[in-house]
Every structure is written in C-alpha cells, then in structure tokens.
Amino acid sequence: MRAVEVVLVDAFTSTPFTGNPAAVVPDATGLDDATMRAVAMELARPATAFVRPGAKGGDRALRWYSPAGIELTLCGHGTVAAAHVLAARGEAPRGQLVFEAPRHRLAITLEGSGTSATAWFEPDCPRWAPESGDLSPFLAVLGLPAGAVAGWAPPARTSEQDLLIPVATLDALRALAPDLGRLGRLAKDRGVRGIVLTTRETREPGALTHSRNFIPHFGIPEDFASGSSHAAIGVWLWETGGLVAADGVARFRGEQGDFQDRPGRIAVEVHGAPGRATRVRVGGQGVIVMTGQLSLP
Secondary structure, three states, X not given: OOEEEEEEEEEOOOOOOOOEXXXXXXXXXXXXXXXXXXXXXXXXXXXXXXXXXXXXHOOEEEEEEOOOOOEEOOOHHHHHHXXXXXXXXXXOHHHEXXXXXXXOEEEEEEEOOHHHOEEEEEOOOOOEEEOOOOOHHHHHHHOOOHHHEOOOOOOEXXXXXXXXXXXXXXXXXXXXXXXXXXXXXXHHHHOOOOEEXXXXXXXXXXXXXXXXXXXXXXXXXXXXXXXXXXXXXHHHHHHOOOOOOEXXXXXXXXEEOHXXXXXXXXXXXXXXXOOEEEEEEEEEOEEEEEEEEEEOX
C-alpha cells in the first residue's frame, strides 16, 4: 500500500489550534490530479498544499486543493504552511524559496527562526474594480444591514474573484449570521470565490483591519485567516486612501478568525505610488502540529 507524508500546520499563528489549519504534502511526486483531490477531501483542512521538488534544487511546484476537492488558484495560508514545513526540514537555503503555482510564481522569504519566523510570499500584484452587480442579495444572505456597509471604500471584485465588502463596525462583523447554503449558491452563480467583509475597527492595538471570509461553495464555510484575500485588501486600501505610506511602502496587520476562536494575524506590506499599488507581500508565522503518513488506496 502506498503512503505519503503529511504535515499539519496552523498558519498565521505561532500557537497550536489557532490560525488557519493546512495540510502539506512535502513530496507529491507521482500524485495525479484525482489523487490530490482525494487526499484533500480525506484530510478536510481548509487547504491542502502539494509540493513537488524542483530539479537540482530549483523552483518547487505547488498546488492547493480545498476540502471539497476544488483546486485553488491562489492560497495564502497553504503557501505559508508549505514554506514553514520546508524551512523546518532545512530545505530553505538562506531563507529563500520559490514556488511555481499554476497561475503564480511565488517568491518566499523567511525572516527569523523557529516559531517566531515569518514566511513572506509575494504574488502577482492583485487588482480590483468596483463591484458592478447588485450587492443586496449578498447582504440579505449574510444578515448584514445595508446601513452597516461602510463608505471608506467601494465594494470590489478582485482579480482572484473575491468580493470585498467594507463594514462599518466590528460589532456588525461579529453579528453576521449567513445562510451558508444560499450564500454558496449565490456566490457560484455570480462567479465569486470568497465573500470577504472587512472593518477598520480591530480587537488589538496596532492592527488595521478585521475580516471575515466565507467560501462555502469550496467546502470552506468560513476561512480563519486568508492570505490571498489580504493581498487584495492591501491593494484596495492603498488605492482608496486607507493606508499611510512612508517612502512608497505601507505595512499593516490584519486580524481574522477571532469569532471562530481561531485567531490569525496576517502581516501585509504594500509598495507603490499615490493611487496605484505595484507590489504586495503577505507574511505569517506557522506552527507544525502533527506529522504522519497517509495511506493511499
């Protein structure tokens, strides 16, 4: 019977059983698409990352699947988790890695060591446009009153097809009561990946945003800490005047997962000129919580 090594990681945290859980298969050599889907569905993490070693130490291939067996075009916490696993195995020389994903080439930089280390990834700079569709069906199934939508940025659709909705208060974010079945069907019909709601009220001093992200049609009722969405949030904030930049760079910390008792903290760094972001990096800690072998049929 074949078996593969699996490492379970909590990403965007240094504390076990918090942040966003991911599974990592450090060597997915020989696994075909159907097997990767089956493994992801069996492990039932918000994401399972599959790494294939590069030739002679070159760039590693990286793919991600949701617990519903859907391949993801970009997954921040799966990337952070994979980086921490390879670093713990001594496979990140000089704290540098490159992952080749189907739609992104992700440069990874690891800063620090141990559980205090932060893995930074840099995707293609996300883009967004004001959401042109009617927002009211989403508000209805989320249980969000129209008056709780904030005016500091327009609702937006990102290049990864996330729907970003600005929310006025932390209390309004806490009070969300989504009908996940209806929300998933609506998102699928409208071509939306995640429904991301963000407020500029936070629980901790020094943080800038607090977010919730619902992806039920991908098998993820609510994501606990979303790295790819925070890349887009950073660009959205930059280009709508919500970030203060020093010498063309702005940094902030985003909160997520607190209302599900899995707090995660996401570091974001945005580069650009006034009104136009040109680069974004997202960083997070990670803690390995289990290593084992998964038997394959």
